[in-house]
Amino acid sequence: MTGNRPLSNWVARAAEIAGTGLWRITGQVNDGDERADARHMPEFADGWWRRPLAMEPYGSVLGLTHAASGRTVVELGGTAEPVAVGSRAVEILARIESEPWPHGELDPAERDTLKAEDPAVVHLLLSRWAAEGTPSAQCFHLLPWEWVDQMVAGVLTVMRGEGAPASTRLRFFFSPAGSRFTAALEQLDSGVRGVNRAIAWKGATDLMTRLPLLDPDRVPERTRHALAELVRALESRNPFLRPVANQAAAHLIGTGASSAGVRVDARLPAAADAGSRIRRRAQRIVRDPFTLQLAVTSTGQAELTVHAQVPESGSGGAALAPEPPDALLVPVRLLGVRGGDRFLVLLLRRAGGLVGRISLPVRPGAAIEADLAGPPLGGLDLPGLGPDEVVASIRAVGTRSGRAAWRAFVADLPDTHPLRIVVEGETR
Template sequence: MELNELAMPLVISENGVRVISRIERHWPDAAPSEAELRVLSNESVDVRRLLLARLADEGRPPAELFHLLPWHLVGRLADNLTNALGEAERSDTGAVIRLRHWFRPVGSRFTASLEQLDEGVREDDRGLIRVAATSLCTRLTELDTARLPATTREALATLTDTLARDNRFLGHAAVRAATRLRHEEDRFRHPGAHMATHLVDAADTSSDVRRESNEFERPPFTLRLTVSATGRVTLSARALLTPDDDARLARDYGVVLLPVKIADAQSSARYWLTLQATGTYLGGSISLPIPRGDFVEADIDGPPAGIADAGTLDPDEVERSVLAVTAYSAVQQWQTVARSLSANHPLRDVIERAAE
């Protein structure tokens, strides 16, 4: 006997039992036929979810199997959010749509972010909308998009387009998520910076320090990777501010934390740049020893986070990020992040020790 999350028995047809029994007997070489898929599609959502959860835990079932889930609910919620966020004034998103646990077998828990975004829109809570939008863009880039039907992928891609217009600091991450959903990754293969770690001997120059830089765009951010003869690698990021940005940054982020990845021939590591508003720009940088090997690479590694997300950051990433800051104002921002955490949060101690 199988039970659902309320400890109630699951009801299944005789044809459904036969199909599932055959799949389990021949797994993992048991691709369902079209007729069997039609049988399964008529079973309850709980039965379909349970089958997919088992198959996903034990192997890699065909992506088309996941189309058995009730994707019309995801599409309807995405469309409602697109309409609500796309209007000058927040509109009613209609009746609450519960996605529950039905889509967990798909991976990345993106439906939890969708429901959180819906809550933020209903409450007109800009901070919650920012957190949920950041999470959604991140999780959609981690998703096996072939597991989603084409109509659902397009609904979610349209929503991420809207999120980018609503919050331009999500621009690069939202575009990346949308291109993956539309299976247009080839249109988005813009490399970050790749630089040799050994500088070519320079001619006579008035500068005492030789350096070479590579600049690239990740809208709205411009990043610059610099290799210096002093044995340091510096990565900086900046974005031009608009008149409305000061209020948005204070309300939605508190402290802007931009994830970046720096790699060499042997490994890669993630860092978080604290970005501070100075004049007409938002910017920050980190500095590291030149890695061993012939080259160093850098790129953005996701959407910017804020104070509300800080408690979920990886302690190792945070520690090396604090140790790599180049300005006291950046240390102060990390201390602001630490003060936002509870007194017994382990990340608070990590930041305080690294900032000493």
Template sequence: MSDTAPAPHRPLARWVARLGIAGSEPGTHRVTGPVNDGAERTDARALPLFQDPAWRRTSVNAGRDDGPAGRTLALQHPGHGTVYAELDDYGCPLRVSAEGTDLIARIEQGWDAPPTGPDVLRVLGGESLDLRHALLHRLTVETDPPPALFHALPWADLDMVVGNVLTMLDETGPVRPPGRELRHWFTPAARRLAGPLAVLERGMREGREPAALRHEAASLMTGLLAAPSARIPPPTAQRLARLAERLSARDPLLRHTARVIGSRFHEPAAGRSPSLSLRLDPVLPAAARTTGASYRKAVRDELFEAKAEHTPGGRVRVTLTFPADTDEGVWAAVADDLVAPLFVRTADSEPRRLWIALRRRAGSLLGVLDLFAPPDRFELVADEPAVPFAALRTIPAVELLPSLRASSTATQRLWDAAATALPAGHSVSVALRLYREDVTG
């Protein structure tokens, strides 16, 4: 291996610590050095120390302080014999089996194309959750790992929580608290999945207000939309699709999102996707260019509709229409206080999310934005569920400004009305102040 080749064996965990020999226990090491040699805010994999390709993957019998010793994932430098133990999020040695050590060494040697056979999943499934999370997190950040590897995560724990929610939705019997918290174990496979699901399940058991339950249901739906479905084992994916369908019975405004999730998660997918997605070219068709007429496209999923009107002046007027009769859903959101997410996607840039304020009109909820057309072919997607303005509290105010600039005077009044009921420091209130300063400045 040349000096310029990347080091194949580097830390999996964020933290490592130097090991020393424990004199009273032959063959046993003790953590003697500080975390990351004192740079505990630095990710261990980025430390210059581990850019040396001579490091080798190993495991040693190690413990911390007076705690018990056990087989610990480690890195050893054959040139000077230095050994570093990998540590979990609590600074304790990261436990591993002998088989697990060998497997991680194999995976590191073929980092861009790791093995995924049944033996790999069997060994990974027997390792600690901390180890599985560290390995899959690293792979996800640095490469595009095969989806099957994520099936080694503890999906049975997630299935149990899904089962509890379904039981409570169907009112088919009592439930018990899950035996183990979902925590962050599933984030390598899908973000915004385990967290909203766990909060929703607990909220239902504790009888929280419908508004809080609806918020977590919408957040869960958003996470499911973004989840790479192949990373989720098929039985779990089908349970999640069923859960999305049952949640949409509590709030009809979630029905479109639930159908999109079902079309992605069910095997095989049932027919054409119901996605509210419109693909447009930056240049109008010849007929529109020569006549000066607008070019219109629309897509519909039952009572949910997205339309785009592309004008010769390079503007795109987007109109979303949702059903307004939500009285039948016991978690139904207040229809006069909702914004719908709209994604603008191009091939060469990150998706841009805008927010469309919705108002009642002719028995429907209607929202309109007027945008400049991107210079390249673009796609408009409106599959995420509508949420109350209050749910935008975690969105930085500056990220809401493009939505305000694309809103009509009538639509801005909806933002104003919502801001009056929100705290002065809420993102919606701050965004409105910044917008007015920009307009009048």
């Protein structure tokens, strides 16, 4: 015998109130083990059937009953409250699991029914479905994307200086769609409303990082175009976001193709004069406002120089980056070298802009390729950096002054912060 399993990671025992047809919760969350995941508990492996339970003040809620023992549980949402659901929606959920799960599909009428339910129902369904199977992209359109549209419209309104409409909360409901982009969107919303440049910078860079990881087919067309409009508005106010903004917008609305990075053949032709200087072969690529120059030397080194033009102070209206920046941390992808393939280049203020350089030994026979690997990072990003990546990046800096700059860059972190300890250890 098979049956249904919880959609939520939390359940609680329930009992019927005699003579009323109503149910009440009689147990603790997961019988007292809140860290457990009810979806994977052995006791729910077989013999349970899904049903609506009448429970005040929620109306009908999502429940499960064991066919043999009669034991009944109610499923709980993210706030540990019962999940309100209609009887027809319960039938649809039970039908999907009998197809067999997780290879079912929803017809248009079923999608309409679920779309009208509490968003918690759709969130629970898609969370387990996406983890265990491959629901169609159309199923993700059941999420309340109009909330995202409202938040985007609110951010744009604030950025244009046209007031501050009521804020929208997205919470956890969009996590099944992937990439956690709504968390970045909420942070951006908080930053622009609070006129906090650091938080706005963090939200904007996280949004640019996560949107290219989102399956655009899972997002309704109107929301994709709204997000693309927001991305364009952000890069117009912070030119440092322009390269990743172009990629994010193209990914969302399917326009344009990503171009290859700068590439250099590591095999230099033989020199006519054995006593000649160190020879170099170099190429460059512009990712406005960044320029990347990649060179390979006859000593077997790959040297990557990143230059950024600094926008004029006060340009772009309500800019989202510190003005003017004295240092900038830029992620790059560098293929064909020893020591890794992703590094962080620390750019420092020089005449004419911001400049940073790293140098690494070339792998034998490799072609060297470089490009930006994400938006530049601000101070709030530092605690999230991986120590291995930071160590590799510092060791790729060829000058004592360049390594010392790393120490200054993390000086605002607490003395006991792991990243500061790592940087200080590498820059002694």
